[in-house]
Amino acid sequence: MKLITAIIKPFKLEDVRKAVGDVGVQGVTVTEVRGFGRQRGHTEVYRGAEYLVEFVPKTKIEIAVDDALAERVIEAIINTARTGKVGDGKIFVFDLEQVVRIRTGERDASAI
């Protein structure tokens, strides 16, 4: 099993959710996050006072999938979250040791 964590542009969230749903993903966890990469931040000016906003708002999505599905999910995210400009985000893939469904106590593949 894999845990796929993707940092994407917030306005791409709906497209990504639909795309990963289409390849068979059953659940997604979404978090609003801030951070910086090569995009860096931007400057805001309020009545002449300049503030450098170093951390840009992003959306983090986390998806647990079977190994067989992982590559198709990654493809789906790339295809929908890409704009071609700096700041499109990153995908991190981890090995997932165990999954438990709290309601039934099911484990691993049947719990995903």
Add this chain to the structure above:
Amino acid sequence: MITLSRSFLFALLALSVPLAWADPPADATSAPVATSAPAPAPAAAPAAPPAPSTTEPSVILNSQVNSGDTAWMLASMALVLMMTVPGLALFYGGMVRKKNVLATLMQSFAITCLVTILWYVIGYSLAFTPGTPYIGGLSRLFMNGVIYIKDVAAAAATKDAPAVDAVIGKVSVSHLGVTIPETVYSMFQLTFAIITPALICGAFAERMKFSAMLWFMAIWSIVVYAPIAHWMWEPGGWGATAGVLDFAGGTVVHINAGIAALACALVLGKRVGYNKEPMAPHNLVLTVIGASLLWVGWFGFNAGSAVAADGRAGMAMAVTQIATAAAALAWMFAEWSVKGKPSVLGIASGAVAGLVAITPASGFVMPTPAVIIGVAAGVICFFAATSLKKALGYDDSLDAFGVHCIGGIVGALLTGVFASTALDGGQAGSVLTQLKAVLATIIYGFVVSYIILKVIDMTLGLRVNEEEEREGLDVSLHGEHVE
């Protein structure tokens, strides 16, 4: 508030007296018909209605009140109150950091309540009754003498006596507004006395103790606001006598609040982390709503200052709208060309700067000068709030000085340039007289505000401690917070 040009008051008087004469006799002749006895002809003639005084508050018959003027002034009072709560409260509230938003709203709300009570106790009397050229008298303490007695129906009153002897309803009027009840005039003026100290809050946002603020505002309202309102607006005040033109409060409200704001910024010092940590506005939506409410309410402020529903009020309304639009665009374009982007905070600030600058001029100028006043205010206040503040290094957190004092000075001086004698019944403006009024307000306002602040600082302390400031005033002063 019409600068109380005597000619204007006489004109009002000349209008109101014949009308007042016309009404009561009509009532009096119809009422006695009900009594069967043939009325003795001379006895039926009613006593002459009292003519309202032009130098002191007086009592007139209810029938002498102008209902059109009164209706507009009732509405104006509500509009100007809306400028402070919630207008100014939201305008400032949106510009502070989130941890201070409630404390900022609280300042405007508490000042509204505090000044209302003080106005009833002493402020109204000191500002708007005759006294010396520098301060009013004490005849209206606790609003003593502000009366209304209901009309008694003539039929009931004349059972044994002719109708002319019936108790006739009376109402007191201010000599500054002889066609409306004094209750309405005094409450309309109260709303000005409320917003002026509330404007100062922009200078000490995010760091002043609430208790110290209450003390400062209470004292300031009595020893600074009331005398300066008396100088410029009460017919016996030295400014009014000298021909100072301040239709709705360029000196009394805006320069006055703005210079006190500078004193606050200097005495309190900068916020912890100023120029080192980000202090961006937490919610400009609140600020835009607040600025918009200020704009709408300002029609009560400026057009209401005609104290009549007449052509002059209409002209004041028109120039207010035009100058505000011009100033908002001027600030926007100035910022766009200097800083690269037209900001939302910029256009809203420009609108307020325009409203400030047209305040003394409304009622004295025509639409084209209004455009010039607006553009000047927009550009000059933009540089005051951005470059001047940075150059001088004080922390006027929300630009109460940069917008209100500077905008007020622009408006007060340009009123002297553009005042139209047609609008004012012949009184010409003078830049020199305007300058005298501006300087007097700045010097008196700054010195007295500075002293009050220093005394409070030595006794009670003006600022919260650093820990409380870092935590935010909402939690540290009020025990509440906004998610």
